[in-house]
Amino acid sequence: MQNRLPKTSRKSERGVALFIAIFALLLISVVALALMVMAGTETSLNSNYKSSVQAFYDARAGLEEARGRLWSANPNALGGFVVASGATMPVGAVRYILNPATGETVNPTDMSSGNQYADRQYSSEWGSNPPTTTPTTLSVWAQTGVVAPGPLYKWVRITPRTEQSAGIDVNGDGTFDNANPLFFDGTQQVLANQIPPLVTAYQVFELTALSVTPTGSQRLEQYIVAPTNLNLQFPSALTFDGLAPTYNAPNSNPFDMNGNDRSGANPMPGCTIPAQPARPAVGVVSPADIATTASGIPADRLDHYLGAGVTTPSIGNISSLLPTTENTVTNLNQLVANITQVANNVVQGPAGNNSFPLGSASSPQITVVNGDLTLTGSNVGYGILVVTGTLTFSGNTGWRGIVLVIGQGNMVENGGGNEEFDGAVLVAKTLDANGNPLPSLNAPILNWAGGGGNGVYYDSCWINNATSGLTYKVLGFREISQ
Amino acid sequence: MKNSQNSRRASEGGFSLIELMIATLLFTTVAGITFALLGVSLTRYKSEKDYLNSFQQANVAMDQIARDVHTAGYPPTNSFTTATAAANPTKVATPFAWVTGYPAAPCTVGATCVTTPSNFDLITEADLGTGNGVQWIRYSLQGTTLMRAVANKNGNNPVAATADKLIPYLDNVMNNASAAQMATLKAGNPDLFPGNAAVPIFTYTYDAGAALQPPNIREVNVTLIVQSAQPDPNTGKYRVVVLTGQALRINPNQ
Numbered sequence: 001m002q003n004r005l006p007k008t009s010r011k012s013e014r015g016v017a018l019f020i021a022i023f024a025l026l027l028i029s030v031v032a033l034a035l036m037v038m039a040g041t042e043t044s045l046n047s048n049y050k051s052s053v054q055a056f057y058d059a060r061a062g063l064e065e066a067r068g069r070l071w072s073a074n075p076n077a078l079g080g081f082v083v084a085s086g087a088t089m090p091v092g093a094v095r096y097i098l099n100p101a102t103g104e105t106v107n108p109t110d111m112s113s114g115n116q117y118a119d120r121q122y123s124s125e126w127g128s129n130p131p132t133t134t135p136t137t138l139s140v141w142a143q144t145g146v147v148a149p150g151p152l153y154k155w156v157r158i159t160p161r162t163e164q165s166a167g168i169d170v171n172g173d174g175t176f177d178n179a180n181p182l183f184f185d186g187t188q189q190v191l192a193n194q195i196p197p198l199v200t201a202y203q204v205f206e207l208t209a210l211s212v213t214p215t216g217s218q219r220l221e222q223y224i225v226a227p228t229n230l231n232l233q234f235p236s237a238l239t240f241d242g243l244a245p246t247y248n249a250p251n252s253n254p255f256d257m258n259g260n261d262r263s264g265a266n267p268m269p270g271c272t273i274p275a276q277p278a279r280p281a282v283g284v285v286s287p288a289d290i291a292t293t294a295s296g297i298p299a300d301r302l303d304h305y306l307g308a309g310v311t312t313p314s315i316g317n318i319s320s321l322l323p324t325t326e327n328t329v330t331n332l333n334q335l336v337a338n339i340t341q342v343a344n345n346v347v348q349g350p351a352g353n354n355s356f357p358l359g360s361a362s363s364p365q366i367t368v369v370n371g372d373l374t375l376t377g378s379n380v381g382y383g384i385l386v387v388t389g390t391l392t393f394s395g396n397t398g399w400r401g402i403v404l405v406i407g408q409g410n411m412v413e414n415g416g417g418n419e420e421f422d423g424a425v426l427v428a429k430t431l432d433a434n435g436n437p438l439p440s441l442n443a444p445i446l447n448w449a450g451g452g453g454n455g456v457y458y459d460s461c462w463i464n465n466a467t468s469g470l471t472y473k474v475l476g477f478r479e480i481s482q
Numbered sequence: 483m484k485n486s487q488n489s490r491r492a493s494e495g496g497f498s499l500i501e502l503m504i505a506t507l508l509f510t511t512v513a514g515i516t517f518a519l520l521g522v523s524l525t526r527y528k529s530e531k532d533y534l535n536s537f538q539q540a541n542v543a544m545d546q547i548a549r550d551v552h553t554a555g556y557p558p559t560n561s562f563t564t565a566t567a568a569a570n571p572t573k574v575a576t577p578f579a580w581v582t583g584y585p586a587a588p589c590t591v592g593a594t595c596v597t598t599p600s601n602f603d604l605i606t607e608a609d610l611g612t613g614n615g616v617q618w619i620r621y622s623l624q625g626t627t628l629m630r631a632v633a634n635k636n637g638n639n640p641v642a643a644t645a646d647k648l649i650p651y652l653d654n655v656m657n658n659a660s661a662a663q664m665a666t667l668k669a670g671n672p673d674l675f676p677g678n679a680a681v682p683i684f685t686y687t688y689d690a691g692a693a694l695q696p697p698n699i700r701e702v703n704v705t706l707i708v709q710s711a712q713p714d715p716n717t718g719k720y721r722v723v724v725l726t727g728q729a730l731r732i733n734p735n736q
């Protein structure tokens with residue numbers, strides 16, 4: 001017992017130094033921690049701000065990639081992945097461009113709670129989750145061989161736009177339609193089944209992008225896009241845009257001019273847009289020009305001009321139907337300037353067969369020739385062709401799309417071939433011989449010599465296809481709060 | 483046995499009084515110094531926290547203003563048929579509202595525009611997806627408080643419609659402080675308020691060649707000068723955060 005007492009007191013004293021040491025250490029640790037927390041807070045605040053701004057631009061980069069790749073001339077064009085040329089993306093269809101980081105899986109259709117990249121916004125627009133079978137493609141940044149770290153968006157969704165998905169009563173009828181996709185005619189959006197006659201309209205797409213930065217900032221942003229609308233309208237298969245045109249018609253028996261939609265021998269494959277009402281085969285801008293234009297046609301060939309109206313030749317005064325883009329010297333020259341801005345090829349005349357690619361049905365070209373163009377041999381072009389000088393076609397040449405001879409307003413067809421113009425042709429004289437704008441539209445000239453079966457056949461499919469080479473324009477933008 | 487017990491006791495014996503007093507003195511001194519340091523640190527921490535709080539709030543406000551400008555003008559006129567847009571002007575968002583002449587005749591910023599848009603007042607228009615249609619979002623500096631209001635667009639005077647909905651959004655915004663406050667702030671931050679003039683919160687960049695009117699505003703440049711809620715206990719001066727940001731309006735002109 002005597003032995004135990006000192007032992008006990010020894011035990012109780014043994015740890016005092018340790019306690020003091022631990023206490024002192026704690027105090028110092030608290031001070032150190034406080035300092036570290038302060039510094040840490042400041043750093044994370046700064047990076048939060050940076051990250052938030054970065055996320056905004058990352059999502060926009062995704063939107064811009066999708067917008068760029070909708071353009072058919074883009075080297076990485078989405079093309080038929082979204083919708084085949086000339087067709088309409090149906091309501092309910094959805095596509096994703098995925099942009100996973102190395103070794104990462106991005107699956108926007110996986111709605112499990114652990115998936116931070118799930119597309120939870122889709123159901124608020126379309127009323128259900130995106131189908132798990134949704135086709136996807138990789139972004140240009142995630143493709144094999146790309147080493148540069150790209151923007152940190154995770155996916156871009158591409159859908160058609162409807163009243164319901166937009167949450168906008170576009171036509172003011174009090175209901176949110178979800179059957180008809182929306183189209184854009186250059187100034188307004190309209191439902192697919194309510195596109196006014198004689199109006200060219202293109203489908204509107206919704207692009208939605210999600211970006212997530214490593215620090216957790218997220219942004220969901222949306223573009224509303226449609227092809228740039230040049231407000232091109234063609235009230236007749238062949239339009240003489242100017243008083244007192246000179247028209248020397250061929251005598252060939254197989255030759256026809258036809259204002260009935262899709263009357264040519266080369267229907268466009270896969271075209272689903274509704275047929276347009278019949279137009280005059282030849283359009284002029286005053287009543288008096290109807291007779292003078294008809295006088296250029298051999299008497300036994302008058303019935304080769306079919307289209308709107310019961311009498312042949314089908315020649316009509318379409319001056320009131322021309323859109324403003326096509327009715328004055330200033331506006332027509334502006335139209336040429338606008339097309340030049342979006343053209344795939346801008347060449348100086350005199351130009352020939354090999355001056356520019358003629359394109360194909362799936363890759364129509366927008367070409368502007370500043371000067372004369374002569375096409376010979378067996379050549380068929382696709383897209384929009386603008387010639388400011390004299391356009392000469394000869395042999396077995398033809399065009400699928402839009403031909404605009406605006407400037408010198410002089411077109412020469414030497415004929416002899418069997419190809420044809422499917423789409424529309426417009427001839428207007430806006431420039432004098434020196435290339436200066438005229439005070440008003442002068443007389444356009446079309447000399448069509450030789451035989452052969454070529455002629456101009458109105459075709460809304462080819463006209464629509466020609467403009468699919470146009471870049472997509474941003475109609476609207478919004479950030480979607482999450 | 484006894485001997486060995488004694489010797490053990492001597493070696494295990496407690497501290498003498500002197501030793502204890504010295505130890506206590508030393509401990510008190512060390513603890514005192516530590517607590518004094520801790521006290522300084524706590525004061526400093528409080529001041530930093532206050533400063534960071536202002537910084538954080540200013541950040542959030544800047545971010546929100548940028549988001550509102552980004553979305554301003556959605557949905558634009560082209561989202562409707564021409565007839566619907568004409569018949570329902572309140573469903574269409576012009577990017578920025580103005581007074582006077584709204585909505586038919588745009589005023590000139592800095593001249594005929596009254597109240598908004600101005601250096602300290604901005605109203606954006608957008609459908610925020612909340613189911614309320616197009617709304618006005620107004621930022622207005624009143625004294626040293628930046629106020630924010632959200633009101634449904636009703637086609638009338640946007641300033642009047644938002645006036646009774648303004649709620650404090652960001653405190654201690656000193657962009658348009660009184661001369662005395664400016665002088666106090668300049669004492670610690672000589673670079674602030676060049677020329678002793680107020681610093682606009684909102685400045686505008688217009689489309690190239692376009693009139694200085696609200697529909698042509700392309701970029702909104704935002705400058706927020708925010709001071710901490712409490713003065714720094716060490717220096718007795720307010721600390722200041724200056725944040726600048728730029729927000730691009732992406733939606734097309736009407």
